[in-house]
Amino acid sequence: MKAARFHEHGSVEVLKYEDAPEPKIQANEILVKVKACALNHLDLWLRMGVRGWKLHLPHIVGSDISGEVAEAGPLVTRVKPGDRVLLCPGISCGQCEACFKGLDSACRDYTLFGVFVDGGYAQYVKSPEVNAFPIPGDLDFDEAAAVPLVFITAWHMLFARAGLKPGEEVLVIGAGSGVGSAAIQIAKLTGARVIATAGADWKLEKARALGADEVINHSQQSIADEVRRLTNKRGVDVIVEHVGAAVWEACFESLATYGRLVTCGVTSGGEVKLNVQALFGRQRSVLGSFMGGKGELVEALNLLAQRKLKAVIDASFPLQEAAAAQRKMESREFFGKILLHP
Numbered sequence: 001m002k003a004a005r006f007h008e009h010g011s012v013e014v015l016k017y018e019d020a021p022e023p024k025i026q027a028n029e030i031l032v033k034v035k036a037c038a039l040n041h042l043d044l045w046l047r048m049g050v051r052g053w054k055l056h057l058p059h060i061v062g063s064d065i066s067g068e069v070a071e072a073g074p075l076v077t078r079v080k081p082g083d084r085v086l087l088c089p090g091i092s093c094g095q096c097e098a099c100f101k102g103l104d105s106a107c108r109d110y111t112l113f114g115v116f117v118d119g120g121y122a123q124y125v126k127s128p129e130v131n132a133f134p135i136p137g138d139l140d141f142d143e144a145a146a147v148p149l150v151f152i153t154a155w156h157m158l159f160a161r162a163g164l165k166p167g168e169e170v171l172v173i174g175a176g177s178g179v180g181s182a183a184i185q186i187a188k189l190t191g192a193r194v195i196a197t198a199g200a201d202w203k204l205e206k207a208r209a210l211g212a213d214e215v216i217n218h219s220q221q222s223i224a225d226e227v228r229r230l231t232n233k234r235g236v237d238v239i240v241e242h243v244g245a246a247v248w249e250a251c252f253e254s255l256a257t258y259g260r261l262v263t264c265g266v267t268s269g270g271e272v273k274l275n276v277q278a279l280f281g282r283q284r285s286v287l288g289s290f291m292g293g294k295g296e297l298v299e300a301l302n303l304l305a306q307r308k309l310k311a312v313i314d315a316s317f318p319l320q321e322a323a324a325a326q327r328k329m330e331s332r333e334f335f336g337k338i339l340l341h342p
């Protein structure tokens with residue numbers, strides 16, 4: 001089969017479109033003919049090399065996959081060849097305490113497609129049966145690939161971690177990111193008032209189209225000042241954040257009393273200062289979040305099938321141009337998901 005993979009870590013040039021062996025399935029696995037694979041920032045970290053993570057090389061990244069079942073092992077009962085499926089990105093053991101509680105991403109064996117197993121930058125990928133979900137409603141393959149990772153992440157951040165309640169005020173940092181564009185929509189469904197930030201006016205227009213009530217251009221305006229103005233000095237109840245150091249202080253200052261700041265990433269760096277007095281005095285919470293469980297994906301998929309939530313797609317590239325797709329992601333000139341077509 002053809003795949004876009006790397007033999008060494010480095011800049012985008014290490015990504016090569018080439019022949020790779022087709023995966024061999026176990027009895028409880030399926031082989032999926034990939035129709036679309038969405039990029040995530042994780043793909044770039046993995047290609048550059050994450051400290052302490054030993055990937056087998058050559059390596060195929062890609063965590064968000066949709067396609068057709070090409071082959072099913074003898075123990076597989078729930079899907080069959082020809083079925084249209086999307087793959088839940090997180091792979092867990094299914095039989096530990098965390099897995100029993102539905103906390104897949106707390107499983108000690110947790111990994112993602114494209115991390116410690118090969119991912120979707122390829123014509124075929126193998127998957128445990130339990131990770132395959134029928135594509136719901138009339139979603140096409142592109143929409144199905146654009147959904148899983150960011151909707152699981154945003155869902156887990158807003159509900160499981162931040163405990164979002166109807167009618168609260170939510171600040172979403174980075175509206176153009178996959179997580180940001182999902183979080184705006186999910187928060188709006190609960191009746192929240194949503195303030196979204198982005199670094200360009202064209203992205204802010206798209207954020208409004210997704211439902212954001214107020215927008216802040218964080219390359220021209222102060223997030224903290226604008227939030228103070230927009231909330232009558234009250235601050236917001238929940239902040240969804242994945243940028244880290246560059247926005248940390250502005251976010252923390254923007255929290256209302258009892259506000260919750262939930263973060264799932266550190267694209268600008270992970271070392272921040274914390275004013276502990278302002279933490280306890282205002283009874284604020286700082287929460288970490290990482291992926292989520294299959295049940296949370298099911299909940300989001302039900303709403304996607306009803307078109308109450310929608311996949312946000314920026315562009316698609318043929319798999320041969322995986323390097324160009326990653327360059328686009330690095331450029332930050334996108335809104336929503338970037339897809340590859342094998």
Ligand SMILES: [Zn+2]
Binds near residue numbers: 093107108
């Ligand atoms: Zn487990």
